Amino acid sequence: MNNKAHWELFITFFKIGATTFGGGYAMLPIIKREVVENRDWLNDEEFIDVLAVAQSSPGAVAVNSAVFIGQKLQGFPGAIAALLGAVLPSFIVILTIAMFFTRFTEHPVAVAAFAGIRPAIAALIAAAVIKIGKPVFTRRRNVILMVSFLLLSLFLDFHPVAIILLGAGLGLLFHWLACRQVAPEEEKQ
Amino acid sequence: MILFELYLAFLKIGLFSIGGGYVMLPLIQKEIIENHGWLTLPEFVDILAVAEMTPGPVAINSATFIGFRTGGFLGAVLATAGVVTPSLVLMVIAASLLARFYENNWVKAAFSGLRPAVVALIIGAAVFVGRASLLDPTSIAIGTVVFIILLKTRLHPIVVLLLSAAAGIIIYL
Numbered sequence: 608m609n610n611k612a613h614w615e616l617f618i619t620f621f622k623i624g625a626t627t628f629g630g631g632y633a634m635l636p637i638i639k640r641e642v643v644e645n646r647d648w649l650n651d652e653e654f655i656d657v658l659a660v661a662q663s664s665p666g667a668v669a670v671n672s673a674v675f676i677g678q679k680l681q682g683f684p685g686a687i688a689a690l691l692g693a694v695l696p697s698f699i700v701i702l703t704i705a706m707f708f709t710r711f712t713e714h715p716v717a718v719a720a721f722a723g724i725r726p727a728i729a730a731l732i733a734a735a736v737i738k739i740g741k742p743v744f745t746r747r748r749n750v751i752l753m754v755s756f757l758l759l760s761l762f763l764d765f766h767p768v769a770i771i772l773l774g775a776g777l778g779l780l781f782h783w784l785a786c787r788q789v790a791p792e793e794e795k796q
Numbered sequence: 797m798i799l800f801e802l803y804l805a806f807l808k809i810g811l812f813s814i815g816g817g818y819v820m821l822p823l824i825q826k827e828i829i830e831n832h833g834w835l836t837l838p839e840f841v842d843i844l845a846v847a848e849m850t851p852g853p854v855a856i857n858s859a860t861f862i863g864f865r866t867g868g869f870l871g872a873v874l875a876t877a878g879v880v881t882p883s884l885v886l887m888v889i890a891a892s893l894l895a896r897f898y899e900n901n902w903v904k905a906a907f908s909g910l911r912p913a914v915v916a917l918i919i920g921a922a923v924f925v926g927r928a929s930l931l932d933p934t935s936i937a938i939g940t941v942v943f944i945i946l947l948k949t950r951l952h953p954i955v956v957l958l959l960s961a962a963a964g965i966i967i968y969l
Binding site for chain 2: 622624625626627628632633635636637640652655656658659660661662664665666667668669670671674675676678679683686687690694696697698700701702704705706715716717718719720721722723724725726727728729730731732733734735736737739740742743744749750752753754756757760761767770771773774775776777778779780781782783
């Protein structure tokens with residue numbers, strides 16, 4: 608047991624949970640800053656891999672990433688610490704609103720503040736594309752795959768899980784083809 | 797008994813919400829409004845507005861709110877626990893398996909195809925959210941300034957969000 612490490616996981620994901628507005632993707636720059644840049648818990652590639660797993664399983668992406676990273680770093684107690692951290696801010700805020708401010712969404716200050724936050728969320732996600740995409744865009748094959756997946760998702764309405772499965776399937780297919788190409792050459796030698 | 801039903805209903809909702817929070821909205825509608833009658837449709841719309849304007853995934857926010865309305869504090873705890881149970885179980889298994897097989901060549905190959913897929917999904921989300929939130933010159937200006945700040949400075953994204961909320965209050969109030 609490492610209480611300090613569990614506490615750090617809890618606090619980190621509490622911070623992330625407290626600022627996750629507008630769906631899971633807006634929190635990606637925040638998670639990346641906290642987990643990859645400030646703490647070195649994961650490198651750039653491992654971070655994308657966690658996202659791939661978190662995105663293809665049931666549940667909120669933020670919660671899934673928290674549990675995955677907690678388990679990876681500190682085992683099951685770490686998973687619980689990160690999960691509690693990610694969930695508690697929503698829980699506390701919603702409980703407070705449910706008990707005292709049922710008309711919160713009509714309050715002019717809340718409406719105005721949210722009008723400012725909404726375009727910022729779009730910017731956060733766009734920034735996530737640049738920051739997370741950088742290590743991926745270094746290979747031409749990845750760029751071609753990325754553009755194809757984007758077109759499938761935007762214009763043919765492919766479900767996110769279908770895109771994920773397609774990506775994994777193509778990765779395996781390319782590897783299999785590469786193995787087959789190498790194998791006969793080895794036989795010749 | 798209603799507490800156990802709340803846990804089960806939200807466990808089901810959590811289990812079938814793959815690929816983003818908005819996927820589970822029709823599920824909540826069916827389970828909570830039609831099957832159990834715990835909520836009316838206008839109440840549900842109110843909860844969505846609250847969920848959207850508060851931090852946290854929509855799934856968690858709705859679970860806590862509906863749980864509290866239906867079963868008080870314990871109801872809120874059990875509904876929230878229900879909606880995150882699938883995440884906890886599946887991600888603990890996935891992380892343990894991946895720790896063992898991460899160096900396997902086939903696993904590596906699958907992830908090399910997954911990375912561009914993840915980036916494509918994030919771009920898709922940016923387009924989706926941008927369409928809904930960049931509607932007039934003011935919001936486009938806020939979005940552009942925030943984007944440049946995020947790329948060009950080391951300002952923490954949380955600070956940037958707080959600044960945008962302040963800008964909203966100054967501009968729109």
